[in-house]
Amino acid sequence: MKKLEFKINIAANPQKVWDTMLNLETYQEWVGVSWPGSTYKGEWKQGQELRFVSTEGGGTLAKVEELQPQAYIFAKHIAVINNDGTEDRSSEIAQGWIGTTEAYTFTESNGGTELKVELHTSPEWESMFNEGWPDALAKLKEICERP
Numbered sequence: 001m002k003k004l005e006f007k008i009n010i011a012a013n014p015q016k017v018w019d020t021m022l023n024l025e026t027y028q029e030w031v032g033v034s035w036p037g038s039t040y041k042g043e044w045k046q047g048q049e050l051r052f053v054s055t056e057g058g059g060t061l062a063k064v065e066e067l068q069p070q071a072y073i074f075a076k077h078i079a080v081i082n083n084d085g086t087e088d089r090s091s092e093i094a095q096g097w098i099g100t101t102e103a104y105t106f107t108e109s110n111g112g113t114e115l116k117v118e119l120h121t122s123p124e125w126e127s128m129f130n131e132g133w134p135d136a137l138a139k140l141k142e143i144c145e146r147p
Contacts, residue, residue, distance in 0.1 A: 001099065001120040004129050008137040010113045012144040014070040014106040017113045020144045021104070030140040034132030044073070051081060058083040060097060073104040096122045115140070 031038045037055035046067040053059035061079040077100040079087040088094040103118040
């Protein structure tokens, strides 16, 4: 697994960044910059599974392993979701994706928030994340800092 890290400073308190990041409507707005049509189904609660899917229905299934409100989220991908909604845990693509983790740390800093995104993924997904996350985080910052 390859470790990737992205950071951004946002001129908003951790509560606002948290709410904006996880609210379904604003989530679709900021994620859509890099992954158009992406959404999620499920609840951001510890122990819950989230389905991250595209407009075609395919995507990934992740389990929220740890959640500390306004401070930290750790999720682990446990399956690939096919376009028909079925879960795939055995194909070569699924085996390369399962085990990918995402951690989000929200730290209050100078009246704002430093958001750190830490990913552990197989090298084949590295370029997708390196290309997508900076733009997605810039959009999240823009939304959070709107008057």
